Amino acid sequence: MPKAGIIYNDIKPIACQVAQKLTKMLRQNDWEVETATGFGGLLGYAKPADATSPAVTNRPVCHTQIDQLIPPNFDKEMAFVIVLGGDGTVLSAARQVAPMGLPMLTVNTGHLGFLTEIYLQHLDEAITELLAGNYEIEERSMIAVQLFRDDDLLWEALSLNEMVLHREPLAGMCHFELQIGRHAPVDIAADGIIIATPTGSTAYSLSAGGPVVTPDVPVFQLAPICPHSLASRALVFSDSEPVNIVPATSHRLMLVVDGNGGAYVLPEDRVYLERSPYNAKFVRLQRPEFFRILREKLGWGMPHVAKPSSSKFT
Template sequence: MTPTAAGNPPAGRAARIGLIINDGKSLALDTAAAIEARLQAAGLETVRASSASGVVGFANPDQHLRSRGHTACVPAAFDGGLDLAIVLGGDGTVLSAARMTAPIGVPILTINTGHLGFLAEAYLRDLDRVLAQVIARRWTVEERSMLVVSVMRGEQRRWEVLCLNEMALHREPLTSMCHFEIAIGRHAPVDIAADGVILSTPTGSTAYALSAGGPVITPDCPVLQLTPIAPHSLASRALVFSDAEPVTVFPATPERLMMVVDGSAGCYVWPEDRVLVRRSEQPVRFVRLADHEFFQVLRNKLGWGLPHVAKPGNDGADPGSAASSSAS
Protein backbone atom coordinates (compact mmCIF):
# COMPACT_ATOMS: atom_id res chain seq x y z
CA MET A 1 0.00 0.00 0.00
CA THR A 2 1.04 3.61 -0.46
CA PRO A 3 3.05 4.97 2.49
CA THR A 4 1.44 7.72 4.55
CA ALA A 5 3.27 10.47 6.40
CA ALA A 6 3.57 10.44 10.19
CA GLY A 7 1.26 12.76 12.06
CA ASN A 8 1.90 14.91 15.12
CA PRO A 9 0.59 14.19 18.63
CA PRO A 10 -2.35 16.29 19.84
CA ALA A 11 -1.43 19.68 21.32
CA GLY A 12 -0.38 19.47 24.95
CA ARG A 13 0.56 15.76 24.80
CA ALA A 14 4.10 14.47 24.55
CA ALA A 15 4.75 11.75 22.02
CA ARG A 16 4.39 8.22 23.45
CA ILE A 17 6.65 5.48 22.15
CA GLY A 18 6.13 1.80 22.84
CA LEU A 19 9.02 -0.65 23.19
CA ILE A 20 8.40 -4.29 22.26
CA ILE A 21 11.34 -6.36 23.43
CA ASN A 22 12.44 -9.95 23.07
CA ASP A 23 13.33 -10.04 26.76
CA GLY A 24 14.98 -13.41 26.43
CA LYS A 25 17.90 -11.72 24.65
CA SER A 26 20.35 -9.62 26.67
CA LEU A 27 21.26 -7.54 23.60
CA ALA A 28 17.62 -6.50 23.14
CA LEU A 29 17.32 -5.58 26.84
CA ASP A 30 20.49 -3.52 26.84
CA THR A 31 19.43 -1.74 23.65
CA ALA A 32 15.99 -1.00 25.13
CA ALA A 33 17.59 0.69 28.13
CA ALA A 34 19.70 2.90 25.87
CA ILE A 35 16.67 3.81 23.73
CA GLU A 36 14.55 4.67 26.77
CA ALA A 37 17.26 6.98 28.12
CA ARG A 38 17.60 8.78 24.78
CA LEU A 39 13.86 9.20 24.20
CA GLN A 40 13.08 10.30 27.74
CA ALA A 41 15.88 12.86 27.60
CA ALA A 42 14.14 14.26 24.50
CA GLY A 43 10.87 14.57 26.43
CA LEU A 44 9.16 11.50 24.98
CA GLU A 45 7.20 9.03 27.11
CA THR A 46 8.04 5.32 26.74
CA VAL A 47 5.93 2.23 27.48
CA ARG A 48 7.51 -1.24 27.60
CA ALA A 49 5.99 -4.60 26.65
CA SER A 50 7.45 -8.07 26.22
CA SER A 51 7.14 -9.69 22.80
CA ALA A 52 5.82 -12.71 24.71
CA SER A 53 2.42 -10.97 24.69
CA GLY A 54 2.15 -11.79 21.00
CA VAL A 55 3.33 -15.39 21.30
CA VAL A 56 0.23 -17.57 21.09
CA GLY A 57 2.04 -20.90 21.16
CA PHE A 58 0.55 -24.32 20.43
CA ALA A 59 -2.72 -25.42 21.93
CA ASN A 60 -3.39 -28.59 23.87
CA PRO A 61 -4.34 -31.35 21.40
CA ASP A 62 -7.74 -31.97 23.00
CA GLN A 63 -8.70 -28.63 24.57
CA HIS A 64 -7.70 -25.85 22.22
CA LEU A 65 -10.53 -23.38 22.70
CA ARG A 66 -9.30 -19.81 22.20
CA SER A 67 -12.52 -17.87 22.72
CA ARG A 68 -10.84 -14.49 23.26
CA GLY A 69 -10.37 -13.97 19.52
CA HIS A 70 -7.53 -12.47 17.52
CA THR A 71 -7.35 -9.16 19.42
CA ALA A 72 -6.29 -10.83 22.70
CA CYS A 73 -2.55 -10.23 22.15
CA VAL A 74 -2.68 -6.45 22.64
CA PRO A 75 -0.73 -5.62 25.86
CA ALA A 76 -2.70 -3.93 28.64
CA ALA A 77 -0.24 -1.00 28.63
CA PHE A 78 -0.75 -0.33 24.90
CA ASP A 79 -3.50 1.74 23.33
CA GLY A 80 -4.16 3.67 20.15
CA GLY A 81 -2.53 6.73 21.69
CA LEU A 82 0.96 5.37 21.02
CA ASP A 83 2.68 7.20 18.19
CA LEU A 84 4.70 4.11 17.29
CA ALA A 85 6.25 1.02 18.86
CA ILE A 86 9.93 0.18 18.45
CA VAL A 87 10.46 -3.58 18.06
CA LEU A 88 13.78 -5.07 19.23
CA GLY A 89 14.44 -8.63 18.09
CA GLY A 90 14.51 -10.83 15.02
CA ASP A 91 11.79 -11.71 12.51
CA GLY A 92 9.98 -13.89 15.07
CA THR A 93 9.70 -10.90 17.38
CA VAL A 94 8.29 -8.83 14.51
CA LEU A 95 5.59 -11.45 13.88
CA SER A 96 4.62 -11.28 17.56
CA ALA A 97 4.66 -7.47 17.49
CA ALA A 98 2.28 -7.44 14.54
CA ARG A 99 -0.34 -9.31 16.60
CA MET A 100 0.20 -6.87 19.48
CA THR A 101 -0.21 -3.65 17.50
CA ALA A 102 -2.36 -4.21 14.40
CA PRO A 103 -5.70 -4.34 16.29
CA ILE A 104 -5.09 -0.85 17.72
CA GLY A 105 -3.47 0.67 14.62
CA VAL A 106 -0.06 1.41 16.17
CA PRO A 107 2.80 1.44 13.63
CA ILE A 108 5.95 -0.54 14.40
CA LEU A 109 9.59 0.38 13.77
CA THR A 110 11.60 -2.83 13.53
CA ILE A 111 15.23 -2.82 14.65
CA ASN A 112 17.00 -6.12 14.11
CA THR A 113 18.86 -7.72 16.99
CA GLY A 114 18.47 -11.23 15.55
CA HIS A 115 19.88 -13.02 12.49
CA LEU A 116 18.41 -12.58 8.97
CA GLY A 117 16.18 -9.63 9.76
CA PHE A 118 14.11 -9.85 6.56
CA LEU A 119 11.40 -7.71 8.15
CA ALA A 120 13.82 -5.26 9.77
CA GLU A 121 13.76 -1.57 8.89
CA ALA A 122 17.02 -0.75 10.68
CA TYR A 123 20.02 -2.29 12.43
CA LEU A 124 21.84 -1.51 15.65
CA ARG A 125 24.66 0.25 13.82
CA ASP A 126 22.07 2.83 12.70
CA LEU A 127 20.57 3.38 16.16
CA ASP A 128 21.66 7.02 16.59
CA ARG A 129 20.23 8.01 13.21
CA VAL A 130 17.03 6.04 13.82
CA LEU A 131 16.33 7.70 17.16
CA ALA A 132 17.04 11.14 15.71
CA GLN A 133 14.39 10.50 13.05
CA VAL A 134 11.92 9.23 15.64
CA ILE A 135 12.41 12.31 17.81
CA ALA A 136 12.06 14.59 14.77
CA ARG A 137 9.04 12.56 13.55
CA ARG A 138 10.55 11.99 10.11
CA TRP A 139 9.00 8.74 8.92
CA THR A 140 6.24 7.28 6.78
CA VAL A 141 3.96 4.29 7.33
CA GLU A 142 3.51 1.32 4.99
CA GLU A 143 0.52 -0.97 5.54
CA ARG A 144 0.75 -4.72 4.98
CA SER A 145 -2.24 -7.05 4.95
CA MET A 146 -2.80 -9.61 7.71
CA LEU A 147 -5.10 -12.62 7.97
CA VAL A 148 -7.53 -13.77 10.63
CA VAL A 149 -7.18 -17.55 10.94
CA SER A 150 -10.05 -19.32 12.74
CA VAL A 151 -10.71 -22.98 13.46
CA MET A 152 -14.47 -23.53 13.38
CA ARG A 153 -16.62 -26.47 14.49
CA GLY A 154 -20.13 -25.74 13.33
CA GLU A 155 -20.69 -22.16 14.46
CA GLN A 156 -18.25 -22.43 17.40
CA ARG A 157 -14.88 -20.69 17.11
CA ARG A 158 -12.40 -23.06 18.70
CA TRP A 159 -9.17 -21.15 18.00
CA GLU A 160 -8.22 -17.85 16.36
CA VAL A 161 -5.14 -15.73 15.75
CA LEU A 162 -3.79 -12.95 13.54
CA CYS A 163 -1.35 -13.99 10.83
CA LEU A 164 1.22 -11.87 8.97
CA ASN A 165 3.04 -14.56 6.96
CA GLU A 166 1.17 -17.82 6.47
CA MET A 167 -1.09 -20.59 7.69
CA ALA A 168 0.19 -24.11 7.02
CA LEU A 169 -2.01 -27.18 7.43
CA HIS A 170 -0.57 -30.68 7.22
CA ARG A 171 -0.76 -34.17 8.65
CA GLU A 172 1.63 -35.52 11.23
CA PRO A 173 4.08 -36.79 10.16
CA LEU A 174 4.51 -34.27 7.35
CA THR A 175 5.53 -36.91 4.82
CA SER A 176 2.05 -38.45 4.74
CA MET A 177 -0.23 -37.36 1.89
CA CYS A 178 -3.84 -36.33 2.51
CA HIS A 179 -6.71 -34.50 0.80
CA PHE A 180 -7.91 -30.95 1.30
CA GLU A 181 -11.15 -29.49 0.02
CA ILE A 182 -10.70 -25.75 -0.44
CA ALA A 183 -13.41 -23.20 -1.17
CA ILE A 184 -12.42 -19.67 -2.21
CA GLY A 185 -15.35 -17.33 -1.70
CA ARG A 186 -18.22 -18.07 -4.07
CA HIS A 187 -16.14 -20.31 -6.33
CA ALA A 188 -16.58 -24.07 -6.57
CA PRO A 189 -14.45 -26.05 -4.07
CA VAL A 190 -11.33 -27.78 -5.33
CA ASP A 191 -9.63 -30.93 -4.08
CA ILE A 192 -5.88 -30.96 -3.50
CA ALA A 193 -3.90 -34.12 -2.69
CA ALA A 194 -0.64 -33.15 -1.01
CA ASP A 195 1.37 -33.42 2.20
CA GLY A 196 -0.11 -30.07 3.21
CA VAL A 197 -1.22 -26.64 2.03
CA ILE A 198 0.06 -23.13 2.74
CA LEU A 199 -2.11 -20.03 2.57
CA SER A 200 0.05 -16.89 2.66
CA THR A 201 -0.05 -13.12 2.38
CA PRO A 202 2.26 -11.21 0.01
CA THR A 203 4.55 -10.63 3.01
CA GLY A 204 4.58 -14.40 3.61
CA SER A 205 5.38 -15.17 -0.02
CA THR A 206 9.08 -14.87 0.86
CA ALA A 207 8.76 -17.26 3.83
CA TYR A 208 7.50 -20.88 3.92
CA ALA A 209 5.57 -20.50 0.64
CA LEU A 210 8.79 -19.60 -1.19
CA SER A 211 10.49 -22.74 0.13
CA ALA A 212 7.52 -24.78 -1.13
CA GLY A 213 7.93 -23.43 -4.66
CA GLY A 214 5.52 -20.50 -4.62
CA PRO A 215 6.21 -17.16 -6.36
CA VAL A 216 7.38 -13.96 -4.70
CA ILE A 217 4.58 -11.37 -4.52
CA THR A 218 5.23 -7.67 -3.98
CA PRO A 219 3.63 -6.38 -0.76
CA ASP A 220 1.29 -3.91 -2.49
CA CYS A 221 -0.72 -6.63 -4.28
CA PRO A 222 -4.15 -7.28 -2.65
CA VAL A 223 -3.92 -11.04 -3.08
CA LEU A 224 -3.46 -14.33 -1.25
CA GLN A 225 -1.41 -17.32 -2.32
CA LEU A 226 -2.34 -21.00 -2.01
CA THR A 227 0.67 -23.33 -2.24
CA PRO A 228 0.47 -27.14 -1.99
CA ILE A 229 3.27 -28.88 -0.08
CA ALA A 230 4.65 -31.79 -2.14
CA PRO A 231 1.47 -32.17 -4.26
CA HIS A 232 0.60 -35.58 -5.66
CA SER A 233 -0.27 -34.15 -9.07
CA LEU A 234 1.53 -32.26 -11.81
CA ALA A 235 -1.58 -30.07 -12.07
CA SER A 236 -1.46 -28.83 -8.46
CA ARG A 237 0.60 -25.66 -8.40
CA ALA A 238 0.57 -22.40 -6.47
CA LEU A 239 -2.49 -20.21 -7.04
CA VAL A 240 -2.65 -16.44 -6.54
CA PHE A 241 -6.09 -14.86 -6.12
CA SER A 242 -7.88 -11.80 -4.72
CA ASP A 243 -7.88 -11.42 -0.94
CA ALA A 244 -11.39 -9.93 -1.01
CA GLU A 245 -13.07 -13.29 -0.40
CA PRO A 246 -12.67 -15.69 2.55
CA VAL A 247 -11.06 -19.10 2.16
CA THR A 248 -12.35 -22.24 3.85
CA VAL A 249 -10.23 -25.37 4.12
CA PHE A 250 -11.97 -28.66 4.93
CA PRO A 251 -9.66 -31.53 5.98
CA ALA A 252 -10.93 -34.39 3.82
CA THR A 253 -9.09 -37.03 5.85
CA PRO A 254 -10.10 -39.15 8.88
CA GLU A 255 -6.98 -38.26 10.91
CA ARG A 256 -6.31 -35.03 12.77
CA LEU A 257 -4.14 -32.43 11.08
CA MET A 258 -1.69 -29.91 12.50
CA MET A 259 -2.09 -26.21 11.74
CA VAL A 260 0.87 -23.85 12.19
CA VAL A 261 0.53 -20.06 11.88
CA ASP A 262 3.60 -17.88 11.32
CA GLY A 263 5.78 -20.73 12.55
CA SER A 264 5.03 -19.98 16.20
CA ALA A 265 1.35 -20.69 16.85
CA GLY A 266 -1.04 -23.48 16.08
CA CYS A 267 -3.42 -26.23 17.06
CA TYR A 268 -4.79 -29.55 15.89
CA VAL A 269 -7.59 -29.58 13.33
CA TRP A 270 -9.96 -32.53 13.54
CA PRO A 271 -12.06 -34.02 10.69
CA GLU A 272 -15.20 -32.24 11.96
CA ASP A 273 -13.41 -28.84 11.95
CA ARG A 274 -12.83 -26.35 9.17
CA VAL A 275 -10.24 -23.59 8.87
CA LEU A 276 -11.60 -20.17 7.92
CA VAL A 277 -9.09 -17.61 6.64
CA ARG A 278 -10.01 -14.02 5.80
CA ARG A 279 -8.19 -10.74 5.36
CA SER A 280 -8.08 -8.75 8.58
CA GLU A 281 -9.68 -5.33 8.64
CA GLN A 282 -6.62 -4.11 10.57
CA PRO A 283 -3.35 -4.23 8.61
CA VAL A 284 0.02 -4.18 10.28
CA ARG A 285 1.64 -0.75 9.89
CA PHE A 286 5.40 -0.64 9.32
CA VAL A 287 7.37 2.55 9.98
CA ARG A 288 9.66 3.43 7.07
CA LEU A 289 12.59 5.75 7.64
CA ALA A 290 13.52 5.89 3.95
CA ASP A 291 12.09 4.75 0.64
CA HIS A 292 11.43 1.02 0.96
CA GLU A 293 12.75 -0.70 -2.16
CA PHE A 294 11.35 -4.24 -2.04
CA PHE A 295 13.51 -5.59 -4.88
CA GLN A 296 16.63 -4.35 -3.11
CA VAL A 297 15.55 -6.22 0.04
CA LEU A 298 15.12 -9.37 -2.06
CA ARG A 299 18.57 -8.89 -3.52
CA ASN A 300 20.29 -8.22 -0.19
CA LYS A 301 18.51 -10.90 1.87
CA LEU A 302 17.74 -13.69 -0.61
CA GLY A 303 20.14 -13.03 -3.48
CA TRP A 304 17.34 -12.39 -5.99
CA GLY A 305 18.43 -10.89 -9.31
CA LEU A 306 22.17 -11.15 -8.69
CA PRO A 307 24.10 -11.47 -11.95
CA HIS A 308 25.48 -14.89 -12.79
CA VAL A 309 29.27 -14.66 -12.79
CA ALA A 310 31.38 -17.60 -13.96
CA LYS A 311 33.88 -18.73 -11.32
CA PRO A 312 37.56 -18.96 -12.29
CA GLY A 313 39.14 -22.37 -12.63
CA ASN A 314 41.51 -23.90 -10.12
CA ASP A 315 44.45 -24.25 -12.51
CA GLY A 316 45.67 -20.69 -12.05
CA ALA A 317 44.91 -19.72 -15.66
CA ASP A 318 43.49 -16.34 -16.52
CA PRO A 319 39.68 -16.82 -16.25
CA GLY A 320 39.18 -14.69 -19.35
CA SER A 321 41.78 -16.39 -21.54
CA ALA A 322 39.59 -19.25 -22.77
CA ALA A 323 36.79 -16.91 -23.74
CA SER A 324 39.27 -14.60 -25.45
CA SER A 325 40.82 -17.47 -27.39
CA SER A 326 37.48 -18.83 -28.59
CA ALA A 327 36.36 -15.39 -29.68
CA SER A 328 39.51 -14.65 -31.67
Protein backbone atom coordinates in the same frame (compact mmCIF):
# COMPACT_ATOMS: atom_id res chain seq x y z
CA MET B 1 3.45 14.46 26.54
CA PRO B 2 4.05 12.26 23.46
CA LYS B 3 3.87 8.51 23.99
CA ALA B 4 5.82 5.59 22.47
CA GLY B 5 6.06 1.86 22.97
CA ILE B 6 8.95 -0.61 22.94
CA ILE B 7 8.55 -4.34 22.30
CA TYR B 8 11.66 -6.45 22.68
CA ASN B 9 12.86 -10.05 22.67
CA ASP B 10 13.54 -10.70 26.34
CA ILE B 11 15.59 -13.85 25.72
CA LYS B 12 18.26 -11.84 23.88
CA PRO B 13 20.50 -9.84 26.26
CA ILE B 14 21.34 -7.25 23.61
CA ALA B 15 17.65 -6.55 22.97
CA CYS B 16 17.06 -6.11 26.71
CA GLN B 17 20.00 -3.72 27.03
CA VAL B 18 18.91 -1.61 24.06
CA ALA B 19 15.32 -1.51 25.37
CA GLN B 20 16.55 -0.08 28.68
CA LYS B 21 18.78 2.44 26.90
CA LEU B 22 15.99 3.61 24.60
CA THR B 23 13.50 3.90 27.44
CA LYS B 24 15.87 6.10 29.42
CA MET B 25 16.72 8.25 26.41
CA LEU B 26 13.10 8.83 25.37
CA ARG B 27 12.01 9.68 28.91
CA GLN B 28 14.83 12.18 29.18
CA ASN B 29 13.38 13.79 26.06
CA ASP B 30 9.95 14.08 27.74
CA TRP B 31 8.37 11.03 26.11
CA GLU B 32 6.07 8.67 27.97
CA VAL B 33 7.30 5.13 27.29
CA GLU B 34 5.60 1.76 27.79
CA THR B 35 7.49 -1.49 27.29
CA ALA B 36 6.43 -5.06 26.63
CA THR B 37 8.06 -8.29 25.51
CA GLY B 38 7.38 -10.09 22.29
CA PHE B 39 6.29 -13.06 24.37
CA GLY B 40 2.85 -11.47 24.72
CA GLY B 41 2.21 -11.93 21.02
CA LEU B 42 3.17 -15.59 20.89
CA LEU B 43 0.19 -17.75 20.07
CA GLY B 44 1.08 -21.03 21.70
CA TYR B 45 -0.43 -24.35 20.72
CA ALA B 46 -3.91 -25.47 21.67
CA LYS B 47 -4.11 -28.76 23.52
CA PRO B 48 -5.18 -31.68 21.33
CA ALA B 49 -8.67 -33.06 21.67
CA ASP B 50 -8.89 -36.64 22.87
CA ALA B 51 -10.86 -38.59 20.27
CA THR B 52 -11.65 -41.29 22.85
CA SER B 53 -13.46 -38.83 25.10
CA PRO B 54 -16.53 -37.13 23.57
CA ALA B 55 -16.66 -34.70 26.49
CA VAL B 56 -13.16 -33.48 25.68
CA THR B 57 -13.62 -33.62 21.92
CA ASN B 58 -16.67 -31.36 22.03
CA ARG B 59 -15.13 -28.87 24.42
CA PRO B 60 -13.97 -25.65 22.73
CA VAL B 61 -10.21 -25.21 22.65
CA CYS B 62 -8.98 -22.29 24.76
CA HIS B 63 -7.53 -19.43 22.76
CA THR B 64 -6.68 -15.77 23.07
CA GLN B 65 -8.88 -13.49 21.02
CA ILE B 66 -7.16 -11.33 18.41
CA ASP B 67 -7.79 -8.03 20.18
CA GLN B 68 -6.69 -9.34 23.57
CA LEU B 69 -3.00 -9.59 22.64
CA ILE B 70 -2.56 -5.82 22.97
CA PRO B 71 0.07 -5.19 25.71
CA PRO B 72 -1.05 -3.45 28.93
CA ASN B 73 -0.94 0.37 28.72
CA PHE B 74 -0.45 0.34 24.94
CA ASP B 75 -3.06 2.53 23.26
CA LYS B 76 -3.85 4.44 20.08
CA GLU B 77 -2.21 7.59 21.49
CA MET B 78 1.23 6.11 20.84
CA ALA B 79 3.11 7.76 18.01
CA PHE B 80 5.09 4.61 17.23
CA VAL B 81 6.41 1.33 18.61
CA ILE B 82 10.08 0.33 18.43
CA VAL B 83 10.53 -3.44 17.98
CA LEU B 84 13.86 -4.99 19.00
CA GLY B 85 14.51 -8.55 17.82
CA GLY B 86 14.48 -10.75 14.76
CA ASP B 87 11.70 -11.71 12.38
CA GLY B 88 9.94 -13.78 15.04
CA THR B 89 9.69 -10.76 17.34
CA VAL B 90 8.39 -8.63 14.47
CA LEU B 91 5.66 -11.20 13.70
CA SER B 92 4.72 -11.28 17.37
CA ALA B 93 4.71 -7.48 17.69
CA ALA B 94 2.52 -7.14 14.59
CA ARG B 95 -0.17 -9.27 16.26
CA GLN B 96 0.12 -7.12 19.41
CA VAL B 97 -0.20 -3.67 17.85
CA ALA B 98 -2.00 -4.11 14.49
CA PRO B 99 -5.48 -3.83 16.10
CA MET B 100 -4.51 -0.32 17.26
CA GLY B 101 -2.93 0.71 13.96
CA LEU B 102 0.44 1.57 15.52
CA PRO B 103 3.46 1.93 13.19
CA MET B 104 6.53 -0.16 14.06
CA LEU B 105 10.19 0.74 13.66
CA THR B 106 11.77 -2.72 13.48
CA VAL B 107 15.38 -3.09 14.62
CA ASN B 108 17.32 -6.25 13.82
CA THR B 109 19.05 -7.91 16.78
CA GLY B 110 18.75 -11.36 15.16
CA HIS B 111 20.16 -12.95 12.01
CA LEU B 112 18.41 -12.65 8.62
CA GLY B 113 16.03 -9.90 9.69
CA PHE B 114 13.98 -9.94 6.49
CA LEU B 115 11.19 -7.96 8.17
CA THR B 116 13.41 -5.48 10.01
CA GLU B 117 14.15 -1.95 8.85
CA ILE B 118 17.56 -1.21 10.40
CA TYR B 119 20.52 -2.78 12.16
CA LEU B 120 21.65 -1.83 15.65
CA GLN B 121 24.65 0.16 14.38
CA HIS B 122 22.24 2.59 12.71
CA LEU B 123 19.90 2.94 15.67
CA ASP B 124 21.04 6.39 16.87
CA GLU B 125 20.55 7.98 13.44
CA ALA B 126 17.22 6.18 13.05
CA ILE B 127 15.88 7.50 16.36
CA THR B 128 16.87 11.04 15.36
CA GLU B 129 14.90 10.70 12.11
CA LEU B 130 12.00 9.02 13.91
CA LEU B 131 11.62 11.78 16.48
CA ALA B 132 11.83 14.39 13.73
CA GLY B 133 9.02 12.66 11.85
CA ASN B 134 11.19 11.98 8.80
CA TYR B 135 9.72 8.66 7.74
CA GLU B 136 7.02 6.99 5.68
CA ILE B 137 4.57 4.29 6.75
CA GLU B 138 4.20 1.13 4.70
CA GLU B 139 1.14 -1.04 5.31
CA ARG B 140 1.16 -4.82 4.94
CA SER B 141 -1.96 -6.96 4.75
CA MET B 142 -2.68 -9.65 7.32
CA ILE B 143 -4.86 -12.76 7.44
CA ALA B 144 -7.49 -13.46 10.09
CA VAL B 145 -7.45 -17.23 10.71
CA GLN B 146 -10.32 -18.96 12.52
CA LEU B 147 -10.99 -22.58 13.40
CA PHE B 148 -14.63 -23.70 13.73
CA ARG B 149 -16.29 -26.87 14.94
CA ASP B 150 -19.91 -26.66 13.85
CA ASP B 151 -20.64 -23.00 14.65
CA ASP B 152 -18.29 -22.76 17.64
CA LEU B 153 -15.15 -20.67 17.27
CA LEU B 154 -12.34 -22.77 18.73
CA TRP B 155 -9.24 -20.74 17.88
CA GLU B 156 -8.25 -17.57 16.03
CA ALA B 157 -5.17 -15.54 15.23
CA LEU B 158 -3.74 -12.77 13.06
CA SER B 159 -1.13 -13.81 10.52
CA LEU B 160 1.37 -11.54 8.81
CA ASN B 161 3.14 -14.34 6.93
CA GLU B 162 1.09 -17.48 6.44
CA MET B 163 -1.25 -20.15 7.69
CA VAL B 164 -0.15 -23.76 7.24
CA LEU B 165 -2.38 -26.81 7.55
CA HIS B 166 -0.38 -30.01 7.46
CA ARG B 167 -0.30 -33.62 8.53
CA GLU B 168 1.21 -34.77 11.79
CA PRO B 169 4.40 -36.84 11.73
CA LEU B 170 3.86 -40.44 10.58
CA ALA B 171 0.44 -39.63 9.12
CA GLY B 172 -0.30 -40.44 5.50
CA MET B 173 -0.91 -38.07 2.63
CA CYS B 174 -3.81 -35.69 3.24
CA HIS B 175 -6.73 -34.46 1.16
CA PHE B 176 -7.97 -30.91 1.57
CA GLU B 177 -11.28 -29.64 0.25
CA LEU B 178 -10.81 -25.94 -0.36
CA GLN B 179 -13.25 -23.28 -1.53
CA ILE B 180 -12.18 -19.74 -2.47
CA GLY B 181 -15.07 -17.28 -2.36
CA ARG B 182 -17.97 -18.51 -4.47
CA HIS B 183 -15.78 -20.57 -6.76
CA ALA B 184 -16.30 -24.31 -7.02
CA PRO B 185 -14.53 -26.35 -4.30
CA VAL B 186 -11.30 -28.10 -5.24
CA ASP B 187 -9.56 -31.13 -3.79
CA ILE B 188 -5.82 -31.02 -3.13
CA ALA B 189 -3.80 -34.10 -2.19
CA ALA B 190 -0.57 -33.08 -0.47
CA ASP B 191 1.37 -33.16 2.79
CA GLY B 192 -0.10 -29.77 3.59
CA ILE B 193 -1.19 -26.42 2.20
CA ILE B 194 -0.01 -22.86 2.76
CA ILE B 195 -2.11 -19.71 2.46
CA ALA B 196 0.24 -16.73 2.46
CA THR B 197 0.13 -12.95 2.28
CA PRO B 198 2.49 -11.06 -0.04
CA THR B 199 4.73 -10.55 3.00
CA GLY B 200 4.70 -14.32 3.58
CA SER B 201 5.52 -15.05 -0.05
CA THR B 202 9.23 -14.86 0.83
CA ALA B 203 8.87 -17.23 3.80
CA TYR B 204 7.59 -20.83 3.91
CA SER B 205 5.62 -20.40 0.67
CA LEU B 206 8.82 -19.58 -1.21
CA SER B 207 10.44 -22.79 0.04
CA ALA B 208 7.36 -24.73 -1.13
CA GLY B 209 7.68 -23.40 -4.67
CA GLY B 210 5.35 -20.41 -4.44
CA PRO B 211 6.06 -17.15 -6.28
CA VAL B 212 7.42 -13.97 -4.73
CA VAL B 213 4.72 -11.28 -4.56
CA THR B 214 5.46 -7.60 -4.00
CA PRO B 215 3.85 -6.28 -0.79
CA ASP B 216 1.54 -3.80 -2.51
CA VAL B 217 -0.42 -6.43 -4.47
CA PRO B 218 -3.81 -7.23 -2.81
CA VAL B 219 -3.66 -11.00 -3.12
CA PHE B 220 -3.27 -14.23 -1.20
CA GLN B 221 -1.47 -17.25 -2.52
CA LEU B 222 -2.04 -20.96 -2.11
CA ALA B 223 1.00 -23.24 -2.15
CA PRO B 224 0.56 -27.03 -1.78
CA ILE B 225 3.32 -28.77 0.19
CA CYS B 226 4.69 -31.80 -1.69
CA PRO B 227 1.52 -32.25 -3.77
CA HIS B 228 0.68 -35.70 -5.11
CA SER B 229 -0.12 -34.34 -8.56
CA LEU B 230 1.71 -32.42 -11.26
CA ALA B 231 -1.47 -30.37 -11.65
CA SER B 232 -1.40 -29.02 -8.07
CA ARG B 233 0.67 -25.88 -8.25
CA ALA B 234 0.75 -22.51 -6.50
CA LEU B 235 -2.22 -20.22 -7.08
CA VAL B 236 -2.50 -16.45 -6.60
CA PHE B 237 -5.96 -15.01 -6.01
CA SER B 238 -7.64 -11.83 -4.78
CA ASP B 239 -7.50 -11.24 -1.03
CA SER B 240 -11.10 -10.04 -1.16
CA GLU B 241 -12.09 -13.72 -1.44
CA PRO B 242 -12.55 -15.63 1.84
CA VAL B 243 -11.26 -19.19 2.05
CA ASN B 244 -12.82 -22.26 3.66
CA ILE B 245 -10.78 -25.41 4.16
CA VAL B 246 -12.15 -28.77 5.28
CA PRO B 247 -9.75 -31.68 5.95
CA ALA B 248 -11.05 -34.55 3.80
CA THR B 249 -9.09 -37.09 5.80
CA SER B 250 -9.48 -39.26 8.86
CA HIS B 251 -6.21 -37.99 10.32
CA ARG B 252 -5.92 -35.20 12.85
CA LEU B 253 -4.11 -32.26 11.26
CA MET B 254 -2.08 -29.37 12.60
CA LEU B 255 -2.82 -25.71 11.92
CA VAL B 256 0.16 -23.38 12.35
CA VAL B 257 0.20 -19.58 12.00
CA ASP B 258 3.46 -17.74 11.25
CA GLY B 259 5.44 -20.77 12.38
CA ASN B 260 4.58 -19.78 15.92
CA GLY B 261 1.49 -21.48 17.24
CA GLY B 262 -1.74 -23.11 16.31
CA ALA B 263 -4.29 -25.79 16.99
CA TYR B 264 -5.18 -29.35 16.15
CA VAL B 265 -7.80 -29.75 13.43
CA LEU B 266 -10.15 -32.73 13.51
CA PRO B 267 -11.93 -34.15 10.44
CA GLU B 268 -15.20 -32.41 11.39
CA ASP B 269 -13.56 -28.98 11.76
CA ARG B 270 -13.40 -26.08 9.30
CA VAL B 271 -10.65 -23.49 8.84
CA TYR B 272 -11.82 -20.06 7.69
CA LEU B 273 -9.51 -17.31 6.41
CA GLU B 274 -10.11 -13.76 5.25
CA ARG B 275 -8.14 -10.56 4.91
CA SER B 276 -8.00 -8.93 8.30
CA PRO B 277 -9.38 -5.40 8.75
CA TYR B 278 -6.08 -4.70 10.54
CA ASN B 279 -2.87 -4.01 8.62
CA ALA B 280 0.66 -4.21 9.95
CA LYS B 281 2.24 -0.75 9.69
CA PHE B 282 6.00 -0.38 9.26
CA VAL B 283 8.07 2.77 9.70
CA ARG B 284 10.30 3.22 6.64
CA LEU B 285 13.17 5.65 6.97
CA GLN B 286 13.79 5.32 3.24
CA ARG B 287 11.26 4.91 0.46
CA PRO B 288 10.32 1.20 0.44
CA GLU B 289 12.34 -0.69 -2.19
CA PHE B 290 11.33 -4.35 -2.18
CA PHE B 291 13.74 -5.51 -4.89
CA ARG B 292 16.67 -4.13 -2.90
CA ILE B 293 15.58 -6.20 0.10
CA LEU B 294 15.24 -9.30 -2.09
CA ARG B 295 18.74 -8.74 -3.41
CA GLU B 296 20.34 -8.07 -0.01
CA LYS B 297 18.55 -10.81 1.95
CA LEU B 298 17.96 -13.55 -0.64
CA GLY B 299 20.42 -12.72 -3.42
CA TRP B 300 17.64 -12.26 -5.99
CA GLY B 301 18.69 -10.56 -9.23
CA MET B 302 22.40 -10.51 -8.41
CA PRO B 303 24.66 -10.05 -11.45
CA HIS B 304 25.75 -13.33 -12.96
CA VAL B 305 29.43 -14.11 -12.44
CA ALA B 306 31.01 -16.55 -14.88
CA LYS B 307 32.85 -19.57 -13.56
CA PRO B 308 36.63 -19.18 -13.50
CA SER B 309 38.36 -20.64 -16.52
CA SER B 310 40.46 -22.88 -14.25
CA SER B 311 37.39 -24.92 -13.32
CA LYS B 312 37.95 -28.63 -13.96
CA PHE B 313 34.45 -28.83 -15.47
CA THR B 314 35.19 -26.36 -18.30
